[in-house]
Structure formats: C-alpha cells, structure tokens
Amino acid sequence: MGIAERKERERLEMRQRIIHGAMQMFLEEGYEKTSIRNIAEKIEYSPATIYLYYKDKDELLYDVQREAFEQLITIFSKEATAEDPYKRLEQICRTYIKFGREHTEMYDLMFIIRAPMNVVDEQHLWTNGHDAFGFLVQCLSECIEQKLVRFKNVMTAALSVWAMGHGLVSLDIRCRFKVMEMTETDIQDAIEASINEYLELIKA
Amino acid sequence: MGIAERKERERLEMRQRIIHGAMQMFLEEGYEKTSIRNIAEKIEYSPATIYLYYKDKDELLYDVQREAFEQLITIFSKEATAEDPYKRLEQICRTYIKFGREHTEMYDLMFIIRAPMNVVDEQHLWTNGHDAFGFLVQCLSECIEQKLVRFKNVMTAALSVWAMGHGLVSLDIRCRFKVMEMTETDIQDAIEASINEYLELIKA
DNA sequence: TTGAAAAATAAACACTGTTTAGTAAATTTG
DNA sequence: CAAATTTACTAAACAGTGTTTATTTTTCAA
Numbered sequence: 001m002g003i004a005e006r007k008e009r010e011r012l013e014m015r016q017r018i019i020h021g022a023m024q025m026f027l028e029e030g031y032e033k034t035s036i037r038n039i040a041e042k043i044e045y046s047p048a049t050i051y052l053y054y055k056d057k058d059e060l061l062y063d064v065q066r067e068a069f070e071q072l073i074t075i076f077s078k079e080a081t082a083e084d085p086y087k088r089l090e091q092i093c094r095t096y097i098k099f100g101r102e103h104t105e106m107y108d109l110m111f112i113i114r115a116p117m118n119v120v121d122e123q124h125l126w127t128n129g130h131d132a133f134g135f136l137v138q139c140l141s142e143c144i145e146q147k148l149v150r151f152k153n154v155m156t157a158a159l160s161v162w163a164m165g166h167g168l169v170s171l172d173i174r175c176r177f178k179v180m181e182m183t184e185t186d187i188q189d190a191i192e193a194s195i196n197e198y199l200e201l202i203k204a
Numbered sequence: 205m206g207i208a209e210r211k212e213r214e215r216l217e218m219r220q221r222i223i224h225g226a227m228q229m230f231l232e233e234g235y236e237k238t239s240i241r242n243i244a245e246k247i248e249y250s251p252a253t254i255y256l257y258y259k260d261k262d263e264l265l266y267d268v269q270r271e272a273f274e275q276l277i278t279i280f281s282k283e284a285t286a287e288d289p290y291k292r293l294e295q296i297c298r299t300y301i302k303f304g305r306e307h308t309e310m311y312d313l314m315f316i317i318r319a320p321m322n323v324v325d326e327q328h329l330w331t332n333g334h335d336a337f338g339f340l341v342q343c344l345s346e347c348i349e350q351k352l353v354r355f356k357n358v359m360t361a362a363l364s365v366w367a368m369g370h371g372l373v374s375l376d377i378r379c380r381f382k383v384m385e386m387t388e389t390d391i392q393d394a395i396e397a398s399i400n401e402y403l404e405l406i407k408a
Numbered sequence: 409t410t411g412a413a414a415a416a417t418a419a420a421c422a423c424t425g426t427t428t429a430g431t432a433a434a435t436t437t438g
Numbered sequence: 439c440a441a442a443t444t445t446a447c448t449a450a451a452c453a454g455t456g457t458t459t460a461t462t463t464t465t466c467a468a
Contacts (some may be wrong), residue, residue, distance in 0.1 A: 032318075035424060044455090048427080057425065072384045112316065114236075117379045121241040153397070155384060160368070160398045166380075167371030168363070168443045175321040176370075178330040179337045180359060193357070194364045195227065201405045203352065211414090239455060250417045252458080262457065 006045045015053050015063065016045050022064045031113070061109060061116040068106045068199045072099060076135050085127065086203065093165055093195055100169035112137055112170055136161065142171035149202045157202075164198050219257050219267065221247050226268045230309045235317070265313060265320040270332045272310045276303055280339050289346035290353065294403055296340055297369055301399060316374055340366065353406045358402035361406075368402050 021043040025034040036057060040047040054060040080091035100107040109116065110129070120126040140157045143149045151157035168191050171177055177187045221225070225247040229238040240261060244251040258264040284295035304311040313320065324330040337364035344361045347353040372395050375381055381391045 036426085037424080048448055048450095051426070052446075055453080079382070097327070111375070111380055112378060117382070120379065120382055125385065126379070129380065129383040147304060151401070155394055156397045156401060156426085158384075159372070159381070159394050160402060163371030163375060163398060164364070164368050165371070166375055167367030169368070171315070171367060171370055171372060174316060174318060175324065176315055176333065178321070178324055179333040179362070180362075181329065182359075190359055190363050193360045194367060197355070197360060198364060240457085241455080251456085252418080253416055255457070343437070 004097050011053070017199050018050055018053055018060065019067055022060060023067060026064070026109070032104045057119045058115050062119045062128070065109050065116045067071050068103075069128045069132055071103075071106070072110070072132050073135065075099060075131065080135070080139070084144060084148075085139055088139050089143055089161070090199055091151075092139060093161065093199065096167055097191070099127045100165075100173065101154060104173050107169065107173065111166055112173070133158070133162075147204050150204050151202065161202075164195070168194060215257070220256055222251045222254055222264065223267050223271055226264060230313070235309045235312050248317060262319050266323045266332070269313050269320045272307075272314050273332045274335055275307075275310070276314070276336050277339065279303060280336065284339070284343070288352075289343055289350060290407065292343050293347055293353075293365070294334070296343060297365065297399055297403065300369045301373055301395070304369075304377065308377050311373065311377065315370055316377070337366075339363070351408050354408050355406065363405075368399070372398060 018039065021039045022034060025038050025042055025139075029038070036050055037047050039060075040050055050060065054063075075095060076092065079095040080088050083089055091174040100111075117126065137154060137158050140149070140151065140161065141154045144151055144154060144157065149157065151160070172187065172191060177190075180187070180190075182190065222243065225243045226238060227243050229246055233242070240254055241251050243264075244254055254264065258267075279299060280296065283299040284292050286292040286295055304315075320328065320332075341358060341362050344353070344355065344365065345358045348355055348358060348361065353361065355364070376391065376395060381394075384391070384394075386394065
C-alpha cells in the first residue's frame with residue numbers, strides 16, 4: 001500500500017517547507033528576528049504545527065545548518081578546484097572567508113551560535129560539518145604528502161588553518177576589529193593581508 | 205552643597221551594584237539565563253529600576269564587558285611579564301587561551317556575542333578592548349623592532365595573532381571541533397599543539 | 409510642615425519558545 | 439457507503455523575555 005510512502009514523502013516535504021521558510025527568514029530579516037511564529041507565518045501554518053515536525057527550535061536549526069553546509073560544500077567544489085594542493089588550499093581559505101562575509105547569517109548558524117549544537121550531545125556526533133571539514137583535511141593531507149607546507153600532522157594543520165580563517169571572519173562579523181581605529185575598507189584589506197601572510201608562513 | 209556629589213556617588217554605586225549582579229548571574233547561571241529580572245532579583249530591586257540606570261540591556265552589557273576587559277588586563281599584567289618580547293608574546297597567547305577556556309561566559313560577552321557591540325555605532329568607537337589590544341600591539345611592535353618575528357606590519361601581526369587565538373578558543377567554546385572525531389582531551393592537546401606550532405611559524 | 413522633585417515599583421505591553429486541549433480532515437473498518 | 443478511528447492541524451494558554459507607563463514612596467528644599 002502506497003499511502004504510508006506518500007505520507008512519509010509529505011512529511012519530508014513539510015520539513016523541507018519549514019527549513020526553507022526558516023532560511024528565507026534568515027536571509028530577509030536576519031537570525032535574531034527569526035522566531036518560530038515568523039517561520040510559521042511565512043509558510044502559512046500555525047506555530048504549533050512546526051512542533052509536529054521538530055522537537056524544538058534547536059532541532060530545526062540543526063536541519064537548517066545542514067542545508068547551509070551543503071551550500072558551502074557546493075561552493076567549495078566550484079571555487080577550490082586547483083590540481084596543486086597548495087593552490088587549492090589558497091582557494092579554500094579565500095572561499096571560506098568570502099562565504100562568511102557574504103552569508104553572515106548562515107555563517108552565524110554554522111560556526112558561531114550555540115543553539116544547533118545543543119542537539120549534538122555525548123553519543124551523537126556532529127555530522128553537518130563533516131564533508132566541508134573533510135574537504136580541508138583532504139587538501140592538507142595532499143599538501144603534507146607533497147611537502148608543500150610546513151605542517152607535519154594533518155589534524156593540527158586543519159585545526160590551525162580553520163582557526164585562522166574563523167578567527168578573521170568571526171571577529172569581523174562581530175565587529176571586534178573596531179578596537180583598531182581603522183576604516184571599514186582598511187580592515188578588509190588587513191584581513192586580506194593577514195590570510196595572505198599566513199598562507200606564506202605555512203608554505204614549505 | 206555636597207548633596208549633588210553624594211547623589212552622583214550613589215548613582216555610580218547603583219550602577220556598580222547592577223554590573224556586579226549581572227556578572228554574578230553570568231558566573232553562576234551562565235549568560236543565556238541572565239535576564240534583567242534575574243539581575244534585579246539578585247540585587248533586590250525591581251526590574252524597572254535597572255532602566256533608570258541603563259537605557260537598555262545592551263548598554264548594561266557594555267559596562268559588564270568593560271569590567272571583564274579590566275580583569276583580562278589584570279591577568280595579562282600578571283602573567284605576561286617576560287622582558288623578551290617574543291617570550292612575552294608566548295605568554296600573552298597562552299594567557300588569552302587559558303582565560304577563554306576558564307571564563308567562557310565572560311569570553312562570550314567580550315568576543316563572541318553581538319549584544320554589547322550594538323551600542324558602538326558609527327561615531328562612538330569601541331574602547332573596552334582598547335587596552336588589552338594595546339598590550340598585544342605593544343608586544344608585537346617590540347618583536348618586530350628586534351626582528352624576533354617574521355611580521356613586518358604591526359597591525360597585520362596583531363590581527364593575525366588575535367585571529368588565531370580567538371579562532372581556537374571560540375571554535376572550542378562553541379563545540380565546533382566535534383567535527384573531528386576526537387576525545388575532549390585530544391582536542392585540548394591539538395589546540396595546544398596548534399598555538400605552539402603557530403608561535404614557531406612566526407618566529408624569525 | 410508642606411510642596412516639589414527624585415527614586416522606586418507594580419502592572420502592563422508586545423514579544424518569545426513551547427504545551428495542551430480541542431477541531432477538522434483523512435483513512436480504516438464494519 | 440457510513441461509522442469509527444487515526445492523523446493533521448490549530449487556538450489558546452503558560453511561563454518566560456525586554457521594555458514602558460502610571461503610580462506610589464522617598465528625599466529634599468522652602
């Protein structure tokens with residue numbers, strides 16, 4: 001009997017509708033102004049309906065986060081295609097920073113806010129970022145193999161590169177660079193200079 | 205007449221009482237559970253009273269943030285005292301990371317959350333972090349002067365070192381390192397290794 | 409001591425995430 | 439097909455949030 005299958009399909013469609021509504025709200029109004037009620041209104045359902053498909057807001061945000069990571073991976077696949085691993089590393093870094101600056105609300109959800117990580121407890125591990133991180137790890141392991149970078153351990157390398165990229169993006173997004181008395185454009189240049197200098201530093 | 209002076213003094217005392225109540229709430233219950241009502245209850249005043257001393261929550265958080273930065277500067281002054289600038293840079297980095305890990309709620313307020321930065325608009329600049337950042341800049345400019353590091357521009361250097369430190373701390377605090385399938389202690393070691401490796405990388 | 413000014417608050421407003429109780433629709437059963 | 443049952447949905451409420459308003463209490467000056 002195909003009814004169970006159709007129901008399952010409808011259930012997934014509804015979840016997709018909710019995720020999509022949430023993402024639209026993010027992009028239009030920003031993360032802070034995205035409430036369950038707003039999302040419900042956007043998709044023309046009552047707020048209570050959302051709770052038939054998601055246990056709580058965190059669980060919903062976790063699914064939105066997954067969608068966001070899929071977007072990042074798509075961009076990586078398009079922008080970081082160089083054969084040479086070191087060149088690809090450069091592309092990854094620049095793409096990451098560009099992504100953060102252009103999709104601040106999504107970056108927030110992926111790397112800054114606490115909320116969606118609450119559903120990742122002891123047992124269950126965080127799979128959303130897995131492929132994007134894997135992309136970096138793969139690249140760095142090729143770099144190390146071919147002795148193109150000064151790193152020896154892949155995990156330490158990945159941790160470092162990611163930390164540098166995230167540090168620059170998140171301090172910028174959260175306006176902490178205001179401590180340096182510089183214009184907005186000068187700060188952008190300084191971030192650019194920092195990542196360039198870092199890429200030079202780690203070059204073997 | 206000394207009444208005006210006393211009133212002014214009492215006003216400052218009240219603000220101090222509010223700031224202190226807020227900090228206590230942070231340390232005891234965490235940032236997320238700190239509401240105006242909670243703070244009011246802690247200092248045994250009505251919520252509305254707080255609004256006689258602070259325009260809104262952001263303005264209050266800004267003052268709490270200032271207090272937090274004063275604590276960080278005090279710790280810097282105690283822990284990063286080496287004569288040799290490069291050694292002092294190492295001390296600064298380690299102290300910063302240790303501070304972030306030990307005072308996660310304060311670190312949140314200082315470097316991660318958006319809230320207190322909303323009061324820092326176009327005109328007015330962010331002075332809270334000024335001295336702590338100055339501490340790093342001073343150290344790095346000595347390092348560059350004595351050719352102890354591979355940086356040439358002080359601001360780029362400060363931006364980079366800060367970004368690396370903040371990247372490691374904030375990704376850790378916000379549980380994003382869960383993407384690497386490692387135990388908590390292994391992650392701590394990897395962070396340690398990363399900062400050590402970075403300090404080696406920038407050494408001239 | 410009385411009148412004005414200042415300080416504090418109770419109660420409300422508009423929002424939030426979430427739950428409960430009840431309605432409307434779809435499906436299964438007799 | 440009609441009745442019974444399960445499923446899908448929602449209105450209304452609960453307990454919380456930041457903030458404002460109208461009112462009361464306290465403090466000070468005349």
